[in-house]
Amino acid sequence: MTFTPDDAPWWTGAVVYQVYPRSFQDSDGDGVGDLRGVLQRVDHLVELGVDVVWFSPIYRSPQDDNGYDISDYQDVDPLFGTLEDLDEVVAALHARSIKVVMDLVVNHTSDEHPWFVESRSSVDSPKRDWYWWRAARPGLEPGTPGAEPTNWASFFSGPTWEYDEASGEYYLHLFSRRQPDLNWENPDVRQAVYAMMRWWLDRGVDGFRMDVINLISKVVGPDGALSDGPVTAGTLGDGSAQYIHGPRLHEYLQEMHREVFDGRRDGLLLVGETPGATVEDGVLFTDPARRELDMVFTFEHVGLDHGPGGKYDPKPLDLRDLKAVMARWQAGLADVGWNALYWDNHDQPRIVSRFGDDGEHRTASATMLATVLHLHRGTPYVYQGEELGMTNAHFTSFDDYRDIEALRYAAQARALGHVSDEQVLAGLAAMSRDNARTPVQWDASPHAGFTTGEPWLPVNPNHRSVNAAAERADRASVFHHYRRLIAMRHADPVVRLGDFRMLLPDHPHVYAFTRSLDGDVLLVLGNFGVEPQEVEVDDAWDGAVVVLGNLAEHAVPAAGRVRLAGWEAVVLRRAAG
Structure with a gap:
């Protein structure tokens, strides 16, 4: 169906702003951003003109992967504040007609989540099959190299299986070993997730951004077996065909829609993060008649500068490739479905450093990139600091990095010795997720006005000239250009539709x-x-x-x-x- 000005959903004219709370604003001087810090900056969001704020995880967590390892889905981590603080933030945003979207991380939990603690306690635990437990390969000693149930490589380097000595079995983790994958084949798992989602909607949130949601269905053989993938490096293989867009994925999403969203659908926003999704997948996810998601984040365009060695071996962007990818998604979802538009997020380096020029031409290239993206058909997403033209951190030491993905990659690359430390550091400087996670630069004061303490991640030294106070005072700044782009989407039907x-x-x-x-x-x-x-x-x-x-x-x-x-x-x- 093609939306018209009379029937288009509200989010066709909306702009979403992503807050990575750890790096947004610290209110208590501990060096980590928090919810009361968000309250201090609500006026910034109002002046920018955004319609939705999406919060990266603020749930209780051991913070192995900066909150994407959740130990309690229905509480706020003390690092960020309390549930009452969150209620106050939601109320403050709602009072200014800004909706609130929570990050939903349900492919995996933390290994400290009570569900996993119970699952791990015994092979006879009622929750044992809430996660993916498997024995060692036949004929191989459990716990020895190569005995893992499959050869899959983790997104965070190393194997996807962790040996549990107490039970003599392995559990699956597509990401960190401290992020065990939930077994969505088990209906009790799904119902527990749906109940949690309803709890948040009842509390007043307006939707979810669903982390790696297309990984929740795995390919399972008749005997429960999981299969190896083609070997890509050493003994590890690419298992993605076994868990990306698995056979029951759409069944699960449609069930979720029935169980959670039916009866209260108006005003909500449902966006899925879907690595590996094709245009054809995007149509299936976002066709309103299928009742799954409103839009998805595709990864094709942000993989175009990955070189032969992968993400940390970047190559120059060929603009013709970018146009081909973006045009294919625009055409593919023109009649059915909807696009989510983004350059930056917490997992991507800063776009002005990546596709632009973060030196002399920072303002011009940042505003050009913003204009091109926001004038596409779809819902634009602005990541905190993007509206200020914030740049990559340009770290020069391994000690500067905090991200588990970057640190594990660096350790593995240095151990293999195939590339020099200088090459590893160059790859991290260009592509590390920490580039997006440096604290927001509010002013030219020490630590950029982010904290009165020592920031958890170093502040970019260019905050003395690149900061919100300076941007707000300059009508030709990146900040004011984003304001104009957002106002255009609100006011102009041709931009929306x-x-x-x-x-x-x-x-x-x-x-x-x-x-x-x-x-x-x-x-x-x-x-x-x-x-x-x-x-x-x-x-x-x-x-x-x-x-x-x-x-x-x-x-x-x-x-x-x-x-x-x-x-x-x-x-x-x-x-x-």
Whole structure:
């Protein structure tokens, strides 16, 4: 179905802001952001104009993976405050017409969650099959290398199986060994998850961002066996075909919808994180008739600069590849489904350092990238600090890093010795998740106004010039450009719902497309580089009105041509008639 201005869901005109609470604002001087810190910055969110705040996990957790290892789904970790603090934050946001979305992490729990503690207590535990327990490979000594039930490699390096000496069996963990995977084959697990979700909705939250939700169904043989994947490095294999988009995934999502959302669907937002999803998968997830999700985060576009050695072996972006991926998703979900639009999040390096220029041209490249993304058809997501043009941290020492994924990768790479420490550090500096997790830069004071204590992760030294106070005072700043983009989505139906058409797909430097709705047509142009670019446009664009530009002097079509300055973005509306 194609949405129209009369029947489009509210989220087609919304912009979501992601808060990573650990790094947003510290209120008590312990160096870690918290919920009362969020209260101090509500006015920033209001001024920006966002409609939804999505909180990364604030649940009780041992913090092995910064809160994505949950030990109690129905309590707030003391690191961040209390349930009463959260209630106050939700009320403050709701009072300003901002909805609240919680992170839902139900592919796995912490190994300290009572469910897993009980499951681990005995092979006869009633909760034993709430998780994936398996014996060693036949004929091999349990606990020895290669005896793991399958050869799958973890997302966080090493095998996906942890040996439990007490019971003589292994448990599955696709991520850290302290994040055991829940067994969604067990209906009791699903019902416990659904009950928890209903509890949060009853408490007043407005939806969920569902962490790696497409991993919850595994391929299980008739005897309960899990199968090896093709070997990719050493003895470890790629098991993704056994757990990405497993055979019961859509059944589970539809059951979740019936059990949790039916009867209270209006006003909620359901977004799934779906690594490995194709356009065809996206249609299935987001077709309203299927009653699964509203939109999904795809990973194709943020994998385009991964080199032969993977994420930490980055290569330069080929803009033509980016346009091809984005156009395919726009076309694939044009009639059925909906796109989630993002550059940054807590798992990605800063976009201005990645696809832009975080030096002399930081403001121009950050605003160009924002313009191109926000003018696509879909719901834009802004990650904290993105609206300020925050950059990668450019750490130079292994001691600066905190992220478990980066630290495990570095340890493994250094142990293998295939690359030098300099190469490992270069890969981390470009792609580590810690680049997104440095504290938000509020002002030029020590620790950027984030904390009066010692921050849990070093503050980027460029906070003296790149910070919210400076951005707010400059009408030409990244912050004010994001405000204008968000206001456009709120006010302009063609931005919300217009058809998308990619132009110049083979141009190596210019990103160009149109949005059209009921005769209203916008042309969006972005120059992905410092060198000026001249492009041909249809004569019909002569005399077009500049709707938005990121530079003081905007490109204007003349005689069928547009000359874009370095890192320039411009949005044009075709003249009537």
